[in-house]
Amino acid sequence: METSDIHILVVDDEAVVNINLSGYLEDEGFTVFSAASAEEALELIDQQRIDVGIIDMRLPGMDGNALILKAYHKQRAMKFLIHTGSTNYSLPQSLIELGLGEAQVLRKPVSDLSILPRMIYEMFSMDDNK
Amino acid sequence: MGGNHILYFNFFTIGALIPVVFHFLITVFFLSIPEKSRATFHLGVAFFLITLFNFAYVISSSVYHPMAAYHRWLTVGVIMLAETHYTLFLFNYPNPGRLKTERLLQIPHYLVSFLVTGIFIWGCLHSDIIYHFDGHYWDFAAEHISKGVGVVLGLYLVPFTVIFIYKVVLVSGRERFVILFMGIAYLVGSLIPAVANTISREGLIDRELFQIIWAMVNIFAFFFLAIIYINNTRDESTFMAKIAGISMVAFLVLLQGISYFALNDKELAYDEIHRQMSHRIVSTEDYRPAQLAYVAAYDQATGKVALSYRDKGLRMDKDRIRRHLESSLFLATILDDHGTGRFRQILTWARRRTDHLTGYIRNLAEFAAGQGAFLSSSEMKGHLAKLDFYVAYYRRKIRHIPASGFRKGLEAFLNSGKAVLPNFNVALWDELADSKADGGLLKSEIMSQVQPLRPAGDRFYRKSSANDQHAVSFVQHANSAPGRIYELGFSYAAYRQYIHPAATKMILLLFGLILFALAGFRLFFLGTFIYPMQRLVEGVKRVDRGDLNVAVPVRAADEIGYLTEAFNRMVDSIKQSNKALNDTRLYLKNIIDSMPSVLIGVDPAGHVTHWNQEAERISRIDEDQACGAAIEKLIPQFNAYLENLHKAIRNREPQKIEKVAYQMAGETRYSDIIVYPLIANGVKGAVVRIDDITSRVRFEEMMVQSEKMASIGGLAAGMAHEINNPLGGILMAAQNIERRVSPDLKKNREVAEETGADMELIADYMEKRGVKKMVAGILEMGQRASDIVANMLNFSRKSEARASTHNVNDLIEATIELAANDYNLKKQYDFRHIHIVRDYEATLPMILCISTEIQQVFLNILKNSAQAMADKSYHNESPQIRIRTAREGDMARVEVSDNGPGMPEEVRKRIFEPFFTTKEVGTGTGLGLSVSYFIVTENHGGQMAVSARAGKGTKFIIKLPLMD
Known part of the structure; x- marks a missing residue:
């Protein structure tokens, strides 16, 4: 699987965060889609195959948790990374049931973005040097 | 008898010796009191002077020698000083008066005393020495000066009386009555003997009666005074002394009576013996006993006296004896005959030219005429008894008229209303008219007119004109021959020798009684009274010193036994209550010591009275050292709050000073100081309570700290989210910039080619312009901000x-x-x-x-x-x-x-x-x-x-x- 075959959806209402995160992953060679809200993201998921969703929890309208649950029902193979600025965020039971754990939670600010591709490759058990 | 012996005791000796003993013992009692007051001292001195005064009387009545007359110098010398000291005593009672005023009183008193004594001595040196038979004592014929002394003595009572009245008015309470009674006792004790002395000198009472009055009043009045004083003085005295004193006074008074009756009996016996002797002498030519001094025989027929002496030194006045014997004979005849012939008998005597009986004859004739023909001998005796009283009065009055200017003196007396016997007055006027003489001669002529009509068998005394010898004489009628009468004189010294042993026994008895009262009483009461009392007093003294381990053994179930038992019980109950008190004290101390606070009791001056264990612990000062010291000396930080202490005591309101900081062992500690005033009745002071609140203050600090932390935690949690989002953006952007200017990234080179740029050149540029470093700076700063936020989150986030x-x-x-x-x-x-x-x-x-x-x-x-x-x-x-x-x-x-x-x-x-x-x-x-x-x-x-x-x-x- 080529890196460009991995479709990543970045959902963050903060434009700067969204652009930088998407930019970094594009630079890494991933195919990146971005959405500023859960609703926008769900539209994209309906149209595109998405392999990994990097999702901010606090979003206008529908929040990140609900988005993940909905997205999962749309594409069962989809994987998620939670990107949150909240200091006291803890995984809700519904997400743990989907197989998410503490390892899939990224806390803002992420001071070293290089961990992102590593985490993605890990999900697909790929060598990042490919 | 020879003049070898001059000391003969008689009734008067004892009469004077009893007051001597009495006053002397009281003197010793007062003057032996340790640390006596000035009042006691003066009273002691006064009693001593009275002792001397009475001792002078002992001399005068015991020494049969003219030198004994000098006793008067002593009596006059001390009596005024004695009065002075009584006055000073009163002046210093109940409280010592001003010393200056005392001297002001004493000095004039003393000066007058010395002056008067001097004048008296001078007067005595110019007077004759005379012998008073009625008191058997020698005296100076210094009547005028003696009267002067009497006046001065009377005047000496004035300052005493003034002080007495002043004190009775001004001193209040019990002491007023003490002064009142002592003053009255003194005045009674001084005035009654003085009056008695005067009337005895006037002849109204005889010397023996005076002596009894003197001794009794003196003892009773002064004993009364002394006892009142002893019972009310604050000076120390003992119970035993009082018992012995009171008993002794009783003994002395009793002895006075006993000696009077015993010696009176002795005299009656003497008289009886000598009347018997006289009878034998007159009837038996051969019977001449050793003490017979002279025999005088009068024969009415010749009108002459035959005198024969056995004592060769004697010289009796023959004429006087004759007159006496004639008067005795006259008395015998007027009483002897039957009533009808009495008037005739008197007239018979009138014809006998017995000049010295003129007064009597005139008086009796008038009396007999007034009574009519029949006059019984008992009626006559009754009249004579009355007459005798008045004549004795005349005799004493006339005796006191000085020889110089006697005629004038007598005329003055006869003209005064005091000469109450008209018949005698006529006789005396006649005598004055007939006689050309004056002075001593005229006096003796006149005195013969007022001689007593002495019945046979009565004892009387005669003085020898040749020397200072005297005789005891009795008149004795001849048995068979009427008209013959004898006078028999016996040795006066023998008379005194006869009385002396009895008086000596009385004196020995007196000293025996004193010894008995002083020593015997002690011995007698030793077991019953003194010893148990001493044990009790010792016990009381020990308890007084604070030793309660005392149990006095009870010896007998009498009053002292009861006292002792009661005392033991009281000591026990004191012990018990002391123990209870001590237990309570310890219990309270325990409570106070158990308090975690410093508790300090202080008096109003700020001196420590209590110092509990916590105070000892904090200050490292023992309670013993702390008590009595000023609180600010012990706790220097209290210095600033002394005013609060005084305010608390003054206003009776607690004062609280909170959170006082002080340094101890290098750290800051805090205390609350509360001053509680003591408000119980009668107790003044305060309790200072100091609580160490350091840990509380620290805890409060901690609480504040925690509060702060918690609020920061909450704030941080809220802030972190808001900060982390932009911080994430910054950090991501910086990383992307860093990557996108790097020639290493494939995509960078592709885009550079597309745009016609050279990635190497751009990198070079970035390097040279320091953009790379700047971006790295953004990353570093962002990272640090991120760290801070993360750290702050420690305050809120419970660690997982x-x-x-x-x-x-x-x-x-x-x-x-x-x-x-x-x-x-x-x-x-x-x-x-x-x-x-x-x-x-x-x-x-x-x-x-x-x-x-x-x-x-x-x-x-x-x-x-x-x-x-x-x-x-x-x-x-x-x-x-x-x-x-x-x-x-x-x-x-x-x-x-x-x-x-x-x-x-x-x-x-x-x-x-x-x-x-x-x-x-x-x-x-x-x-x-x-x-x-x-x-x-x-x-x-x-x-x-x-x-x-x-x-x-x-x-x-x-x-x-x-x-x-």
Whole structure:
């Protein structure tokens, strides 16, 4: 699987965060889609195959948790990374049931973005040097 | 009898000796009182002078010699001084008067006394010595001067009376009555004998009666005075002395009576014996007893007296004897005959030219004429008894008329209303008209007119005209021959010798009684009274000194026995109540000592009266040392609050001074001082209560700290989200910029080619313009901000980490290792240069903790110390951190103390505040210690405190709960 075959959806209402995160992953060679809200993201998921969703929890309208649950029902193979600025965020039971754990939670600010591709490759058990 | 003996005791000796003894004993009693008052002293002196006065009478009545007349010098010399001292006594009772006033009283009294005594002595030297038969004593014929002395004595009563009245009016209460009775006793004791003396001299009472009055009044009045004084003086005296004194007075009075009757009987016996002797002498020519001095025989027929002497030294006045014998014969005849012939008999006598009986004859003739023809001998006797009284009065009056100018003196007397016998007056006028003589001669002629009509058998005395010898004489009728009458004189000395042994026995009896009262009483009462009393008094004295281990043995079930029993019971009950009191005191002391507060009792002056154990502990001053000292001397910080103490006592309101800071053993401690006034009746002072509230203040500080932390935690949690989002953006952007200017990234080169740029050149440019560094700076700064936010989140985020059991000592060791390798620390100060002193308690139980957090705490503290010590330059010592662990209750106590620069109080107070730092901006976050505090107190339920002394070092104390 080529890196460009991995479709990543970045959902963050903060434009700067969204652009930088998407930019970094594009630079890494991933195919990146971005959405500023859960609703926008769900539209994209309906149209595109998405392999990994990097999702901010606090979003206008529908929040990140609900988005993940909905997205999962749309594409069962989809994987998620939670990107949150909240200091006291803890995984809700519904997400743990989907197989998410503490390892899939990224806390803002992420001071070293290089961990992102590593985490993605890990999900697909790929060598990042490919 | 020869003149070998001159000392003969008689009734008068005893009569005078009894007051001598009495006054002398009281003198000794008063003057032997230790530390006596001035009143007692003067009373003692007065009694001594009266002793001398009475002793003079002993001399006069016992010494049968003209020299005895000089006793008068003594009586006159001391009596005025005695009165002076009685006056001074009263002056000083009940309270000593002004000494100056006393001298003002004493000096004139003394001067007058000496002057009057001098005049009296001078007068005596110019007077004859005479012998008074009625009192058997020698005297100076100095009537005028004696009267003068009497007047002065009377005047001496004036100041006494003035002081007496003054004191009775002014002194109030019981002492007024004491003065009243003593004053009356004194005046009675002085005036009655003085009056009695005068009337005895006037001849109205005889000398014996005077002597009895004198002794009785003297003893009773002065005894009364002395007893009142003894019972009311504050001077010390003993019970025994009073008993002996009162008994002795009773004895003395009794003895006075006994001696009077005993010696009177003796005299009656003497008279009877000598009447018998006289009878034999007259009827038997051969019978001439040894003491017969002379025999005078009168024959009415010849009118002559035949005198024969057996004592060759005697010379009797023959003419006087004749007149006496004639008057005796006259008396016998007028009483002897039958009533009808009595008037005739009197007239017969009138014809006999017995000139010296003129007065009597005229009087009796008139009486007989008035009674009619029949006149019984008993009626005559009744008249004679009355007449005798008046004639004796005439005799004494006339005797006192001085020989010089006698005629004038007699005329004055006869013209005065006092000459109440008209018939005698006529006789005396006739005598005056007939006689050409004056002076002594005329006096003796006149005196013969008023001689008593002495019946046969009566004792009387005659003086020898040749020497100072006297005779005791009796008249004796001849048995067979009427008209013959005898006078028989016996030796006067023999008479005195006859009375002397009886009087001597009385005197011995007197001394025996004194001895009995003084010594015998003591002996007699020793077992029954004195000994039990002494034991009781000893017991009382011991109790008085505070020794309660006294039990006086009870000897008899009498009053003293009862007193002793009662005393023992009282001592027991005192002991019991003392014990109860002591128990209560100890109990209360125990309570006060058990109080965790310093409790100090103070009097209104601020002197300590109570000092409880806590006070001892805090001040390190014993209660014994503290009591009596001023409170501000013991507790210097109290100095500033003395006014509060006084205010509390003055206004009876408690005063509270809160949170007084003071330095002790190098640390700041806090106290609340409360001053409670003592408001119980009669008790003045206050209780100062000092409570050490240091730990409470520390706890409050801690609470404030925790509150601050908690609010910061809440704030931080809210802020973190908002800050983390933009911070994430910044950091991501910076990373992307860093990557997208790097020629290494494939995509960069592709885009550069597309845009016609050279990635190498761009990189070169970026490098040269420092853009790369700037971007790295953004990353670093962003990272630091991120760290701060993360640190702040420590205040809110309960660590997810699991607590596990650890040994505190091991945790510390691990932390020391960590500190030694800490790169950031090394930059500022090499931790390995610090000497670490370990003082671990090896058997410390395990604690339950999150090891990383606790290590973080220790590391923070070690870092803090190391950084602080870096700022201090060491000279004689080297930087040192001492770590001590110990068990404290159910906590592990860790002390980390350094010898760094320490910190001022205002820094210490704020050291756990977040963002509080004394370091340069940028060196630290200012969160290390506050996070440590949060970890210890919030996450581990422990305590954390810091104490510091500027210049000496800092000490952190951490307490963590132990497992067990």
